[in-house]
Amino acid sequence: MDIRTKAFLSVWSALMxxxxxxxxxxxxxxxxxxxxxxxxxxPSPCNLVDRALLQEIVPDAQILSERPPDEAGSExxxxxxxxxxxxxxxxxxVDVHRYGHMEIRRRxxxxxxxxxAVKAAEESFRSKVExxxxxxxxxxxxxxxxQAAACAGTRRDEPSYxxxxxARQTVVVVRADSPVPGRERRLHRLTATALERx
Numbered sequence: 001m002d003i004r005t006k007a008f009l010s011v012w013s014a015l016m017x018x019x020x021x022x023x024x025x026x027x028x029x030x031x032x033x034x035x036x037x038x039x040x041x042x043p044s045p046c047n048l049v050d051r052a053l054l055q056e057i058v059p060d061a062q063i064l065s066e067r068p069p070d071e072a073g074s075e076x077x078x079x080x081x082x083x084x085x086x087x088x089x090x091x092x093x094v095d096v097h098r099y100g101h102m103e104i105r106r107r108x109x110x111x112x113x114x115x116x117a118v119k120a121a122e123e124s125f126r127s128k129v130e131x132x133x134x135x136x137x138x139x140x141x142x143x144x145x146x147q148a149a150a151c152a153g154t155r156r157d158e159p160s161y162x163x164x165x166x167a168r169q170t171v172v173v174v175r176a177d178s179p180v181p182g183r184e185r186r187l188h189r190l191t192a193t194a195l196e197r198x
Contacts, residue, residue, distance in 0.1 A: 038100065039076065039077060039078050039098055039099065039100035039117075040098060040100075041069050041078065042069045042078055042079060042080045042096045042097075042098045042170070042198060043069065043080070043096070043197070043198060044066060044068065044069060044080050044082060045080060045081060045082035045094035045095065045096050045172075045194060045198075046063055046066050046082035046094075048094065048096070048193070048194040048197045048198055049082075049084075049094060049190055049193070049194055050189070050190055050193045050194075053186050053189055053190040053193070054084060054092065054190065056180070056183060056186050057090075057092060057176055057179050057180060057183045057186055057187060057190065058084055058085070058086045058090045058091070058092045058176070058179065058180070059086055059090070059180065060086050060087065061084040061085065061086050061090075061092065062084065062085060062086070063082065063083075063084060064083045064084060064085035064091070065082070065083045066080075066081070066082050066083075067079075067080055067081035067082070067095075068080060076099065076100045076101070076102040076115075076120065077097060077098060077099045077100060077120065077124075078097075078098055079095060079096060079097040079098070080095070080096050081093065081094065081095040081096070082094050089178055090176075090177065090178045090179060090180070091176070091177040091178065092174070092175070092176045092177070092179070093173075093174070093175045093177075094172065094173070094174050094194055095172070095173045095174075096170065096171075096172050096194070096198050097121075097124060097170070097171045097172075097173075098121075098169055098170045098171075098198070099117045099118075099120035099121045099124065099169045099170075099171075100117050100120070100169070101114070101115070101116055101117050102114075102115040102120060103115075117168075117169035118168060118169050120169070121166050121168065121169045121170060121171050122147070122166065124166075124171050125147050125164060125165075125166040125171050128164045128171065128173060129149045129164055132151065132153070132162055132164075133155070133162060133173070133175055134151075134153040134154060134155040134160045134161075134162050134175065135153045135154050135155070136151035136152060136153025136154075136160075136162060137151055137153075138150055138151040138162060138164060139151060141163075141188060143188065143192065144163070144165045144188050144191055144192040144195065145165040145166050145167035145172075145191075145192065145195045146166055146167050146168070147165065147166040148163065148164065148165035148166070148188075148191070148192075149163075149164050149165075150162060150163040150164070150184070150187070150188065152184070155175075155177055158177055158178050159177075159178055159179075160175060160176065160177045160178070160179075161175070161176045161179055161183075161184060161187055162174070162175050162176075163175075163187055163188060163191040165191050165192070165195050166195075167195050167196070170195065170198050172191055172194050172195045172198060174187060174190060174191045174194070
């Protein structure tokens with residue numbers, strides 16, 4: 001199962017649990033893609049980050065890999081990603097997820113439940129905070145979007161720092177592996193800038 005599929009299933013489970021109390025999700029199915037509103041395309045995170053801040057966090061950073069923006073699909077969300085590296089020692093990844101309006105029906109009663117783009121993004125944010133990419137417990141931070149949390153921890157036994165933030169229907173996840181110590185505030189600002197530009 002690839003990362004995109006795992007991410008979608010995580011968000012889907014969170015949405016179903018929040019809307020229907022968890023167990024009832026098995027009796028549902030999502031309406032066809034044409035019934036959902038188009039999701040605005042997300043720009044490449046490689047072009048969203050503040051380069052001055054990036055150089056302070058990961059000096060001499062170069063683009064290591066880029067995941068092009070998806071096209072709007074039946075899942076009701078699209079995403080893109082970018083990873084920067086500095087000499088193979090320090091890394092910074094930025095992922096942008098944007099959600100759209102979805103219609104979900106009960107199989108038996110055919111009752112339609114509306115999930116707004118903002119609600120979907122809120123559930124995605126909650127899921128990413130409850131199940132972080134690194135070994136840490138994200139805590140709320142201020143000044144970054146409408147919701148944001150961050151934490152310092154480890155990934156593959158190396159120091160890492162994670163920021164998850166949301167504004168409206170967009171969620172941005174920034175992870176710095178082996179960053180220059182003491183750059184947490186700059187990471188918050190970099191995340192805020194990427195979220196605003198997205």
